[in-house]
Amino acid sequence: MIYSDIKRFVLFATKNNLISKEDYDYAINKLCGILNLDTFIDSEVKEEDITDPSRYLNPLLDYAVKERIINVDTVLNRDVFEARLIDIVLPRPSEVNRIFSELYDKSKKQATDFYYDLSQKSNYIKTSRTSKNVTWKSNTKYGDVELTINLSKPEKDPRDIMAQGKTISTSYPKCLLCKEYVGLNKKPGRTNHRIIPLKLNGEDFYLQYSPYVYYNEHCIVLMKEHLPMNVTEKTFRRLFDFVDQFPHYFLGSNAGLPIVGGSILSHEHYQGGAYHFPIEDARELSTIEINNVKIKKLDWPISVVRLESEDLEAIIESSDKLYKYWEGYSNNEIGIFCKTNEPHNAITPIARKNGDLYVIDMALRNNRTSEEFPLGIFHTHPENYNIKKENIGLIEVSGLIVLPARLNTELPLIKDILKTNAVVPTELDVHRDWIDELKLKYKNENIDTFLEREVAIKFTKCLENAAVFKQDETSQNYFEEFIRGFANELSKKN
Numbered sequence: 001m002i003y004s005d006i007k008r009f010v011l012f013a014t015k016n017n018l019i020s021k022e023d024y025d026y027a028i029n030k031l032c033g034i035l036n037l038d039t040f041i042d043s044e045v046k047e048e049d050i051t052d053p054s055r056y057l058n059p060l061l062d063y064a065v066k067e068r069i070i071n072v073d074t075v076l077n078r079d080v081f082e083a084r085l086i087d088i089v090l091p092r093p094s095e096v097n098r099i100f101s102e103l104y105d106k107s108k109k110q111a112t113d114f115y116y117d118l119s120q121k122s123n124y125i126k127t128s129r130t131s132k133n134v135t136w137k138s139n140t141k142y143g144d145v146e147l148t149i150n151l152s153k154p155e156k157d158p159r160d161i162m163a164q165g166k167t168i169s170t171s172y173p174k175c176l177l178c179k180e181y182v183g184l185n186k187k188p189g190r191t192n193h194r195i196i197p198l199k200l201n202g203e204d205f206y207l208q209y210s211p212y213v214y215y216n217e218h219c220i221v222l223m224k225e226h227l228p229m230n231v232t233e234k235t236f237r238r239l240f241d242f243v244d245q246f247p248h249y250f251l252g253s254n255a256g257l258p259i260v261g262g263s264i265l266s267h268e269h270y271q272g273g274a275y276h277f278p279i280e281d282a283r284e285l286s287t288i289e290i291n292n293v294k295i296k297k298l299d300w301p302i303s304v305v306r307l308e309s310e311d312l313e314a315i316i317e318s319s320d321k322l323y324k325y326w327e328g329y330s331n332n333e334i335g336i337f338c339k340t341n342e343p344h345n346a347i348t349p350i351a352r353k354n355g356d357l358y359v360i361d362m363a364l365r366n367n368r369t370s371e372e373f374p375l376g377i378f379h380t381h382p383e384n385y386n387i388k389k390e391n392i393g394l395i396e397v398s399g400l401i402v403l404p405a406r407l408n409t410e411l412p413l414i415k416d417i418l419k420t421n422a423v424v425p426t427e428l429d430v431h432r433d434w435i436d437e438l439k440l441k442y443k444n445e446n447i448d449t450f451l452e453r454e455v456a457i458k459f460t461k462c463l464e465n466a467a468v469f470k471q472d473e474t475s476q477n478y479f480e481e482f483i484r485g486f487a488n489e490l491s492k493k494n
Contacts (some may be wrong), residue, residue, distance in 0.1 A: 003041045006031050011047055012056045013089035016121045019149060023089075030088040036069060053121060054471040055127040070259050076187055083189030086122050093182060096194045109248050109323045112274070115196060116217050119209045122192045126152065134408055137216070140457030142301055142370040142418065145456050147279050147401040149408045152212050174226045177267040177410065179206055195222075196473050200238040214395055214402050221251060223268040225426060229256040230268065231347060236319040238350035239270065240312060240358060248274055252350030254392040259376040259391060260346050260365035260466075278399030279304065279350075279361060286480065288487045293318045295487055301463035301471070302397055303364040305486075308357055317356045318490055323347050325486045326364050334475050336366060336468055344368045349396045363397045364468050380462040386430045387458045392466045415451055418442045434458070 010027045014017050019027055027391050032040050050056075061078050064070045091099070096118065104111035119125045127328060134149040152460045172178035181190045196207040204224035209217065221242060235253055242251040251272035255261045259438040283299040284306070292314045296306040305322060309315040327345050338345040365377045373381065380388050388396075388403065395402055414435060421439070424432050442450060464471060469479035 001041075001043070001100070002035065002037070002060075002063050004045050005056070005063070005140060006040070006045055006468055007042070007045050008034070008048075009056040009060060009085075010089065011045070012050075015047070016051070017116070018089045018091070018118075018121060031085065032058075034069075034088070035064060036067065048139050051121070053123045053441040054126070057085060057402045060085055072280070079189040080185070080187055080191075081189070082123065083191035083193075084185060086192040086372060087183065088117075090122055090192060090194070093194050097196060100196050108246055111181060112217065112246065112249070112346065115194075115207075118194065118210060120196070124192050124194075125211055125213055127210055127455065136452050138453045140456055140460050142299060142460060143278060143281055143283065143399075145399045145401060145460065147403060147452070147456060147459065148214065149403045149405060150212060150214065151405045151408060161339055172174070173282075175267045176262055177220070177222045177264055177269050177286055178226055179222070181223060187370065198242075200241045201234055204236075205238070210271075215273055215277075217249070217274040219249065219272045220255055221238070221270040221272060225268075226266070227268050229254065229261060231256050231263050231323060231349070233316070234324075235349065236316045236351075237348060239360070240353075242270070242272065243313075243351050243353040243358070246354045250275070250277075250350060250352035251426075252348065252398075254393050255346035255348050255365045255367075257343070257365075257367045259347045259367040259369070259379055260348070261367075261393075263393065273366050275400075277350075279397070282354075282399075286483070288483065290487050291318070293490070295490070297480065299363070299398075300394070301460045302467045303469040304397070305362045305364070306482060307360050307362065310358065312354045312358060313436060317361065319349065319360055319362065321490055322362055322486055325489055326362075326482075329482065334468075334470070334478055338366075340368065348397050350394055350398060363394075365466070366468050373486075377464075378468055381465045383433065384458060384462045384465065386434055387455065388462045396459075396463065403455070403459075407455075411451060411455070413448050418451070419447060 010024060010031070013027065014021055014024060027467060028040055040462045048070040061070070061082055064081055065073045069166070070081050074396045091165060100111050100115055103114050110468050120127055129152040130221065132151050137144050137146050165167045173184070177489050179195060182195055184190050198207050198221065200206045200221070206224065208222065209219050212218070231253065239251050239253065243249065251270050253270050256265065258265065279298070279300060285299050286297045288295045292309050292311045296308065298304045298306055307315055307318050307322065309318070325348060327343070328338055329345060330336055344366050346365045346367065348365055349360055351358070351360045353359070369375065370377050370378050374381065380392065388401070410428060410431065414431060416422065417424060417435060418438055428435065438454060441454070469475045469482070
């Protein structure tokens with residue numbers, strides 16, 4: 001009965017401190033109103049110890065579909081209506097901010113724990129979907145990498161991202177990251193959205209969590225103004241200001257250019273969270289110390305320079321100098337051109353704090369294209385598109401590989417082919433060459449372990465494709481020469 005379903009949902013909300021007991025009747029009546037009910041019939045219901053809000057929301061959504069309140073039964077339409085239901089039992093943004101601020105004064109981690117829990121209980125982060133993601137670890141020649149098949153987000157074509165670029169929008173809001181999405185009854189459902197105001201480098205930003213949570217407490221820090229992504233000295237000041245305010249989180253930025261940038265280049269934003277990435281354990285091949293800053297070359301498939309210092313101003317200055325040094329770097333021998341008709345060199349910086357030590361990993365990127373590689377010379381190459389065609393962003397740079405949902409269906413079929421030596425069906429044409437390689441390598445070992453390892457190896461090749469300094473001896477010698485050249489620049493007096 002719909003009345004019992006409404007009551008269960010409100011009891012769930014009060015039990016999880018989304019609303020207080022004093023809000024009970026108000027919430028009941030508001031829910032009845034949105035479901036076109038002019039009365040409420042009370043009844044005894046059994047309280048269940050279930051933390052997933054979907055368990056209580058689905059009966060209300062089914063009723064809305066049955067009564068044609070949701071006219072067309074699609075996932076998107078359900079999400080929009082669901083957000084409206086949840087908004088009734090959520091504190092207003094000002095109340096969320098007040099609680100966060102009070103907790104932050106006691107414990108920074110308590111504040112983010114509260115906000116992350118709220119984002120899950122409000123179903124902004126749909127754990128019923130994200131919990132179905134397939135994850136595993138595999139060892140490679142660079143150490144362990146982590147992989148996840150994300151079932152909650154569609155695979156994007158890099159050409160669509162390039163087409164969007166930094167285009168100025170006239171819509172309201174101008175993009176999905178804009179602060180104006182809070183409480184908006186618009187697709188996708190954001191009526192249940194709440195964000196936390198921050199000051200970074202004295203500028204206005206907001207903290208929110210990603211609905212797709214690729215890793216623990218995957219957060220997004222977005223600029224108040226709708227300005228395009230860009231890397232300047234301010235970028236490094238913002239990153240380190242954030243890790244000072246939230247030392248249990250890292251924060252990084254995708255590059256500000258297409259191909260090597262993120263999926264939304266039109267709005268300045270960063271990604272962070274409480275997560276230990278594989279890159280943090282990468283082997284350090286060399287170290288140079290200049291002006292209280294350590295410059296380290298990592299043994300990693302993509303070209304990364306690590307900077308470390310306990311001196312905040314020193315690491316900000318050295319980060320900015322490294323970026324500018326790379327911005328103007330070209331090497332005809334290995335195909336690196338910093339500029340043709342437009343600039344090509346960019347970085348993906350990822351900052352964190354270990355005690356008093358500031359650390360930033362600077363991945364060197366280049367977005368030049370060619371007739372052979374129209375999606376990017378330093379991008380996944382066509383022979384590896386079957387695993388990853390999307391842009392290589394800061395998450396992949398860090399050693400967490402976000403794979404498309406289609407692999408969840410395709411990999412079991414590949415396992416069957418390897419075990420039975422069956423003919424490759426048409427629907428697996430994209431994997432045909434790879435399957436032929438796997439057949440030669442597979443020696444009747446545990447099929448799950450074998451294929452997980454091979455997917456990881458395949459993806460390290462995607463990262464190697466994206467490396468500006470390849471793994472051959474000549475390129476690595478140039479990489480070391482580049483680092484020495486930067487160290488020499490850093491040692492010079494301003």
